[in-house]
Amino acid sequence: MLAGLIVSGRGDPALLLAVATIGNTLGSVVNWSLGRSIDTLRTRRWFPVSPERYEQASRTFRRFGEWTLLFAWLPVIGDAFTLAAGAARVHLAVFLALVAIGKAARYAVIVAGGLWAIA
Incomplete structure (x- = not known):
């Protein structure tokens, strides 16, 4: 979706980068929270990660x-x-800083690719 918005010229690229990074990082906080209770939650059917992957x-x-x-x-x-x-x-x-850096770098590459595609 991010690449599509960039290529279509909808929205400010810097704002789109910030929103994607913040939103995805906050989503990861949900997983971090689940991890803090992993012993009681990992056997639940809805748990987001298989035992092997975990x-x-x-x-x-x-x-x-x-x-x-x-x-x-x-x-x-x-x-x-x-x-x-x-x-x-x-x-x-520490979690927020490292996750946000990684996700921002990923989305920066996507934004740059989208901008390159329309240049």
């Missing part, structure tokens, strides 16, 4: 630590990273 993300998170949050934008495993961060009790301010 274990894979947990191993990566234990190996590389908080820096994995820079990759929270990745499809499939990014949500598991944010859950693992909640379970590991990563401080919310």
